[in-house]
Amino acid sequence: IWDDLQLSLAGFFNESELGSALIVDPTGFTDVVRAPQRNYGVELTADWSPVERWQIGGALTWNEGEFDAQDDGSYLALSSVEVQPLSFTLYVENETLPGWRNRLQALTVGSRDRAFDDGVDQFNIDGYTTLDLISSLSLGSSGRLELGIQTC
Known part of the structure; x- marks a missing residue:
């Protein structure tokens, strides 16, 4: 298992x-503060x-x-x-045939209210989740063809 x-x-x-x-600022314009x-x-x-x-894989950031x-x-x-x-x-990704890969991925982004609570942001940031399906086909030295269905 550890080799994989x-x-x-x-x-x-x-x-x-x-x-x-x-x-x-109070007028709605953005100022750059050096600090x-x-x-x-x-x-x-x-x-x-x-x-x-x-x-199978994942990342936490x-x-x-x-x-x-x-x-x-x-x-x-910070904002x-x-x-x-x-x-x-x-x-989760599968190599269905040599050179043809299919990948299903989910991204969850959390909420962030720290900058809003400090008066830096004008609104809370709400979390969301997207689900994407990506199919890619190797075209050899010509490159790769990708087709994706993505949620926004």
Whole structure:
């Protein structure tokens, strides 16, 4: 089983004394604020081939960020334009025939209200789920033909 399993874990932490954040002012216009900023996150991926021609996998991604608009040690959440909510992807893929692959995948994106609660975003970010079916056919050295049915 371990020969057919691939796992990865990545994390990051960035800090800047002069980051840039987007703030919507009372008139509805967006201002760029230059201030101390920190961003951090984690991503975990897994891919497994339980039997020949089948693959199952997924990814979990979480990141966050904040900035200190007044440079007084009081950090606010970065806008949801700059920081995406928690997301989870799961897929199952089959190589139906040599060179022909079919993949069903689901993506779930969570809600994010931290920036709204801090007064940075003007609205809450609601979570959603999409389901996609992708079929791809290798055309040899000419490339690949893909057909997808995607939910938006």
